[in-house]
Structures are given as C-alpha cells and as structure tokens.
Amino acid sequence: MTEQLFILDEIPGVLWTPEDTHGTRPLILMGHGGGQHKKAPGILARAHRFAAERGFAVAATDVPHHGGRPRDQEFDRLATEYRARMAAGEETAGLDTALYTLVVGQTIAEWQTVLTAVQQLDHIGGRPVGYWGVSLGCALGIPFVAAEPRVRAAVLGLQGAPVLAGTAAQITVPVHFLVQRDDERIPRAQSQALFDAIGSAEKTLHANPGKHGDLPRFEMDDSLRFFARHLG
Amino acid sequence: MTEQLFILDEIPGVLWTPEDTHGTRPLILMGHGGGQHKKAPGILARAHRFAAERGFAVAATDVPHHGGRPRDQEFDRLATEYRARMAAGEETAGLDTALYTLVVGQTIAEWQTVLTAVQQLDHIGGRPVGYWGVSLGCALGIPFVAAEPRVRAAVLGLQGAPVLAGTAAQITVPVHFLVQRDDERIPRAQSQALFDAIGSAEKTLHANPGKHGDLPRFEMDDSLRFFARHLG
Incomplete structure (x- = not known):
C-alpha cells in the first residue's frame, strides 16, 4: 500500500492506494472522530484493509481544528469543556452539537474539494465513492452524504444528535449504521431515532454490546463487504 | 447438492449436503417459522446457498403440528385463533406464547435426536453445529441453543416474547439477531429487550426496514459468513 x-488549499490529507495501481478504483472517504485526526489508529487500520483486501483507494483529511490544523479560541473553549464533562460523566450532547456546528460547513466543502482533486488521478478516476465515518465522522458525514451525489454508499453510526434527523432524511444511498448498545455518549433511543430518520430504502443497523470506543473488529469486515457490494 | x-422416530426431516462429500463438514440446523415446514421456501433457499457456497450440511425437521405431522385439537384451535387475530390486525403475542409452549419441549428433544443421528454420518461427523431460526424458529431456537453444547453459533430474531428472556440469558455462543424495524408482529422494544437479554459476549443485532416477512436477501450473505467465521 x-x-x-x-x-490541498490548506487542507492536510492523506491518500492510501494499493500497490497494484493498474486501472481506476472506488474511493472511500473516511471522516475521523472528535479529537482524532486523519491518521488515527482506527482510520489507519481500516484504510490498510480496504486497500489491501479490495483494492480500494482511501482518503482522509484533518477536520478543521483537528490534527495538525490551527485551532481557534471558541473551539478550544468548547473542546475543553467537553472533555471536562466527559470526565465527570455529565451530559455532552449540547456541546457535541456546538462543536459540530463550528466545523460542518467548512468540512463538507473541503471534502468535496478533496474528492474532485483525488478523482483526477489516473489510478483513482471517477468511480463511485463510499463514505465511512462514525461519531463526529457521522455528524459530518450525514450532511456530506446527503449533499454529495458522488457518494453511493455510507457507513455511519455512533451518533444520535436530533439536529441531524432532517438532513438524514435526505440520504437515499445504502447505509450501514453502527450502534454500540452500551454507548456512554449516545442515548439508545436517539441512535435508533437517527437510524429511522435516514431516508434510504436500503439501510441496516448493526448493534453490538460495548461502549462508544469498542466497535468489534468484525464490523470492519462487514463494512468492507458492504462497500464491495455497492461500489463494485 | x-x-x-x-x-427418524416419527420426526420427518430433511438433510442437504453438497455434492462433494469428501470429509466431514459443519452442520446447520434450521428451525422453520410458525405455520411453515421443513422445506418452506426460506429454509430451502438458505440450505442451497449454505451447502453450495460453504460446503455446509443443513438439516431441518417439521416442528410438531407443522408440515406433514398430525395436529391435535388444542393446537388447531390456537392456530385458527392466531390467524383470525392476525387478519384483524389484533395483538397475537399471548397466542404466540401458547403455541410455543405446546411444542417447545418436544421440539428440543427431537432436534437433539436428529443432531445425534446426523452426526453419525461419515460425511457429516462431530464438527461444530450452527442453528438458524427466526420467528417461531427463534422462540424454539433460544431454549435449544441454551441447552445444546454442540451448537457453537446461532442466527436468531424476529421475536421478542418476554417469556424467552430468562432462557436467552443462558446462551453463551456468538449470536446474530435479526430485527425488522416495521415488524407488524413484534413490538420494537420487545425485540430490543430480547437481544439485550442474550447472555453471549459476542452478539450483533441487524435491523432493517420492512415487515416481519421482508428480511432482505443480503442478510442471507451475512448469516453465511457469520457461520463460516464461527464454524470454520
């Protein structure tokens, strides 16, 4: 790989491609979680498998205020408060929405820019695109997938913010939606409601025991096969 | 195939094996739904794929009072009332439990007898066993899987009877649990609660839009891979 x-236009990104770069290939864009970055361990592990086992190309960027990018005061203040509340076991849903609101517009524009640039490459090309993102990556992914016709399938989840329901209803492509039954951050009823709000005729919820960060490894296999089925 | x-001991059954019968192979026992029988279309379609694509053997029986088996008056009375209530869009949960109670003990004993006999065959042998059953096949499958140490993985679902929770807690093998979000027979909260009651450390709920009878075809792929992963 x-x-x-x-x-690209001040967006720090990374592109993984398989060694054998003969011909074009489907591209998966991955959105990282809150406080993470484009080469977070989960992103890296998925990118390796997606490229090695199915020959997909995988791209990721640092979301604004994440990774190596400059932070502004407002974001820092909210992020500090978020971590304090998490540590105290307090409700964080309102802060999640505030942090999301700070970055969503810019992130969608950046991902569209990256998609356009990467698809110019001879060994990528204009094939169907998949999106993978959970937690913050789902909050940002829902409006991105709803807005971007190049995306033909999406893995989302670990998210339930009611503010996302209206946009989720505009999604029409097949969706895999991941839920952790013991998620300490997302109330069960909210993640169910967000799944139900997704407009797609084909959508599957996969729920496993465990906390927010405990997605089982076999869900990576399922994501891979889901993309293989829809992006061919 | x-x-x-x-x-076998008055139990009508069927065994499907792949054409190439070299060596032993994992066996999947399939339990049919209420009012169905051992060669119902869903059972047949799964059996074909499981044998053809993974080389599994698949066995199914007619559950007591189903298929070609004699019916008794009490079962007939309950089944008639069940169909009438279904047609009228009325609550059927209490009758479900009554019908289940009439057959559960005998069914488990019969499946154990069939398992023992089939595993004597040279081209089956004593390899790990999987169980697949939804709806009535889940109601009967839960106590069977809980009681039967030869079963090492189970696909269950389309069921939520609270009476099953205690037995479900005794299950320890990996489980795939199928839910239809628009199931007209199983209240959402009940199927969630039954999934939560299952004792297994590894258990995954797959939920899709659609009614009780509308399981999407790709869930068959997932069941197949689930068994391949656990029965090797």
Missing part, C-alpha cells in the same frame, strides 16, 4: 500525504 | 428426506 502507498501512503501519500498532501496539503 | 443432495437432498435426503428421512423419518
């Missing part, structure tokens, strides 16, 4: 770091 | 009908 080849890993290519890039900076 | 070879289809072999048998009658």
Whole structure:
C-alpha cells in the first residue's frame, strides 16, 4: 500500500492506494472522530484493509481544528469543556452539537474539494465513492452524504444528535449504521431515532454490546463487504 | 447438492449436503417459522446457498403440528385463533406464547435426536453445529441453543416474547439477531429487550426496514459468513 500525504488549499490529507495501481478504483472517504485526526489508529487500520483486501483507494483529511490544523479560541473553549464533562460523566450532547456546528460547513466543502482533486488521478478516476465515518465522522458525514451525489454508499453510526434527523432524511444511498448498545455518549433511543430518520430504502443497523470506543473488529469486515457490494 | 428426506422416530426431516462429500463438514440446523415446514421456501433457499457456497450440511425437521405431522385439537384451535387475530390486525403475542409452549419441549428433544443421528454420518461427523431460526424458529431456537453444547453459533430474531428472556440469558455462543424495524408482529422494544437479554459476549443485532416477512436477501450473505467465521 502507498501512503501519500498532501496539503490541498490548506487542507492536510492523506491518500492510501494499493500497490497494484493498474486501472481506476472506488474511493472511500473516511471522516475521523472528535479529537482524532486523519491518521488515527482506527482510520489507519481500516484504510490498510480496504486497500489491501479490495483494492480500494482511501482518503482522509484533518477536520478543521483537528490534527495538525490551527485551532481557534471558541473551539478550544468548547473542546475543553467537553472533555471536562466527559470526565465527570455529565451530559455532552449540547456541546457535541456546538462543536459540530463550528466545523460542518467548512468540512463538507473541503471534502468535496478533496474528492474532485483525488478523482483526477489516473489510478483513482471517477468511480463511485463510499463514505465511512462514525461519531463526529457521522455528524459530518450525514450532511456530506446527503449533499454529495458522488457518494453511493455510507457507513455511519455512533451518533444520535436530533439536529441531524432532517438532513438524514435526505440520504437515499445504502447505509450501514453502527450502534454500540452500551454507548456512554449516545442515548439508545436517539441512535435508533437517527437510524429511522435516514431516508434510504436500503439501510441496516448493526448493534453490538460495548461502549462508544469498542466497535468489534468484525464490523470492519462487514463494512468492507458492504462497500464491495455497492461500489463494485 | 443432495437432498435426503428421512423419518427418524416419527420426526420427518430433511438433510442437504453438497455434492462433494469428501470429509466431514459443519452442520446447520434450521428451525422453520410458525405455520411453515421443513422445506418452506426460506429454509430451502438458505440450505442451497449454505451447502453450495460453504460446503455446509443443513438439516431441518417439521416442528410438531407443522408440515406433514398430525395436529391435535388444542393446537388447531390456537392456530385458527392466531390467524383470525392476525387478519384483524389484533395483538397475537399471548397466542404466540401458547403455541410455543405446546411444542417447545418436544421440539428440543427431537432436534437433539436428529443432531445425534446426523452426526453419525461419515460425511457429516462431530464438527461444530450452527442453528438458524427466526420467528417461531427463534422462540424454539433460544431454549435449544441454551441447552445444546454442540451448537457453537446461532442466527436468531424476529421475536421478542418476554417469556424467552430468562432462557436467552443462558446462551453463551456468538449470536446474530435479526430485527425488522416495521415488524407488524413484534413490538420494537420487545425485540430490543430480547437481544439485550442474550447472555453471549459476542452478539450483533441487524435491523432493517420492512415487515416481519421482508428480511432482505443480503442478510442471507451475512448469516453465511457469520457461520463460516464461527464454524470454520
């Protein structure tokens, strides 16, 4: 697998492609979680398998205020409060929405820019695109997938913010939605309601025991096969 | 694929095996739904794929009072009332439990007898066993899987009877649990609660839009891979 770091219009990103770069290939864009970055362990592990086992290309960027990107005061203040509340076991849903609101518009525009640039490459091309993102990556992914016709399938989940329901209803592509039954951050009823709100005729919820960070490894296999089925 | 009908101690059954019968193979026992029988279309379609694609053997029997088996008056009375209530869109949960109670003890004993006999065959042998059953096949499957140490993985679902929770807690093998979000027979909260009651450390709920009878075809792929992963 080849890993290519890039900076495009001040967006730091990374593109992984399989060694054998003969012909074009489907591209998966991955959105990282809150406080993470484009090469967080979960992103990296998925990118490796998606490229090695199915020959997909995988791209990820640092979301604004994440990874190596500059932070502004407002974001820092909210993020500090978020961590304090998490540590105290307090409700964080309102802060989640505030943090999301700070970055969502810019992130969607950046992902569209990256998609356009990456699809110019001879060994990627204009094939169908998949989106993978949970937690913050789902909050940002829902409006991105709803807005972006190049995306033909999406893995989402670990999210339940009611503010997302209206946008989720505009999604029409097949969706895998991941739920952790013992998620300490997302109330069960809210994640169920967000899944129900998704407009797609084909959508599957996969729920497993465990906390927010405990997605079982076999869900990675299922994501891979889901993309293989829909992106061919 | 070879289809072999048998009658064992008055239990009518069927065994499907792949054409290539070299060596032993994992066995999947399938329990049919209420009002169905051992060669119902869903059972047959799964048996074909499980044998053809993974080389599994698949066995099914007619549950007491189903298929070609004699019915008694009490069962007939309850089944008639059940169909009438279904047609009228009325609550059927109490009758479900009554019908289940009439057959559960005998069914488990019969499945254990069939398992023992089938595993004597040279081309089956004593390899790990899987169980697949939804709706009535889940109601009967839960106590069977809980009681039967030869079963190492189970696909269950389309069921939520609270009476099953205690037995479900005794299950320890990996479980796939199928839920239809628009199931007209199983209240959402009840199927969630039954999934939560299952004692297994590894258990995954797969929920899709659609009614009781509308399981999407791709869930068959997932069941197949689930068994392949656990029965090797």
